[in-house]
Amino acid sequence: MKVGDTVRLIGIPPGLPDDDELRTRSLFEKCLGKSFRIVELETVEGLSYKLVKLNVGQVLGKSDYLDSIWVEPEYLKIETSSDEANTF
Secondary structure, three states: OOOOOOEOOOOOOOOOOOOOOOHHHHHHHHHHHOOEEEEEEEEEOOOOOOOEEEEOOOHHHOOOHHHHEEEEEHHHHEEEEHHOOOOO
């Protein structure tokens, strides 16, 4: 997976909180099954993989960049590689 790839959220990490302020689990549930473009990958100390940033504002009726989620790659399925998207 790399920045620019289109991925589908195919799972929700267990134990996500859903407090009154962030509503993280609810946001993941709204995103489940939908496709998003990878906008960033981040190395986190102690993890053997990079976390994937997806802009997901559109599922809340906003511009996509106004809300984002960070998710482990195991909960994503690549739909279109950015290499394939740039092939003519």
